[in-house]
Amino acid sequence: MASGNIYLDDLRVKPEVIDPPKDEDLVEVSEDVNDPDQQALKPNLTVASSVHELLECPVCLNAMYPPIHQCSNGHTICSACKPKVHNRCPTCRHELGNIRCLALEKVAATLELPCKFHTFGCSGIFPYFNKLKHESQCAFKPYNCPYAGSECSVVGDIPFLVNHLKDDHKVDMHNGSTFNHRYVKSNPHEVENATWMLTVFSCFGQYFCLHFEAFQLGMAPVYVAFLRFMGDDTEAKNYSYSLEVGANGRKMIFQGVPRSIRDSHRKVRDSYDGLIIQRNMALFFSGGDRKELKLRVTGKIWKEQ
Template sequence: MVLDNVYELLECPVCTEFMSSPIHQCPNGHTLCSMCITRLKSCCPVCHLKIGSIRCLALEKIAEPLELPKQPMELAYNCPYSRSECSIKGSVTHIVTHLKDDHNIVYFDMSHESVFKHSYAPFREKDNTTGLLCVLSRYGQQFCYQFEHFVLGAVPCYIAFIRFMGEDTQAKRFSYSLEIGGNGRRLTWEGVPRSIRDNPHEVCDSLDGLVIPQNLAKLFSDGNEQEFKVQVRGCIRRK
């Protein structure tokens, strides 16, 4: 039990990997591994103060005798944007910048918000929605929230899901919930984010998300028969 608490103290809040010397801290005492300090340009992701040369010697002494996993190499990922055949590959930081600059993706910083909301309108009988992607920042990690239109059998459906911008082993450290509600009704999905290494079509085919048949979506709408809208609320949690 004590060792578990030690490992929890040594877990970097950004990359969730174990920290080893040198361990730096901001003026408020928030600690980061040396790799994440470089990624975040010495800005604390918690209080946004500048991280200077202050070392957390206490944690360094705790980490010194322990056999901790080494920091992984920077990994490359494919662009998760599903509306075009994008050939861009790179680190998570590079992909996030690429999504914002080249695909005009909406970026939600959830540092101070536990819930995000996204509205879809209008939905018509013949909806030609092909997909929507947003980037969410939570616990210093990056996530992709996606809303896709697909056909299940002969039934037009929507599916909303979240993927983790990283490896599957890290993704399993988080959980998420998505909810669509309105007119006294509520439909909720709870699950574990997939890695962005998983193709979004695979997620749709496995129904691993909040699946909403098009006709069912009307029940949650606050619009009319010809044009209606629904709102999805989402939350990401650390296990």
């Protein structure tokens, strides 16, 4: 990455390059690329791209936001990574100190950049210091794979993730808004967080993930079942669902709104936002000699009017 001093020297020689091209200039470039006046604008566009590269932290490779720090040789680093390198420049190993790169911060304020999710369909252009906030809320932001227990790092849009769940995780896929699932565990006294199941349902033109998991709540093992919506929270609120488990004249029912897969599986589980079944009650529902878990969970999904 180019040093801060080289950039500042170039800035003194060509101060005009930090001015962002006007909208009308951009139109003229696309309309008449042979015009000598428009040819002169190309260096400005190239410099804007170069400045964007200068704003990339050499450690985390993310865009840098104020305060941007630099060493005595002009090499820059973001404030989040500064303590990670023990106050030593990752480029030249000199001590970083508390030097701010104010010139680069000012230049960043002049930039307008596309959303990083433009490949997923976002066409917005944002001022540099507003871009991060937009991206955290961007409707085109890809979703994390909802498959729990594998720490899967795959991201993508909903159609891509549905195929990913089916092809790579071999998840059961069902059509319809009602379900009747049977969960069997040979030794219910051994409760591990990896003991869970996932099923995907397609209904109302949407996809829903039904989770069932055993986990430790305090000193006692419990079972939890809950539904997640494959989409954003605003859409998830258009739907409701119910879960029911019972036997021997007893019944437990949970009704709620599915959580978006924007919320992680662990977050939903740890908030107990679902059907919670204590082990003793689960064994009672299983019948027999209480040595094997046999739960039948039924449910339905409906769209709110």
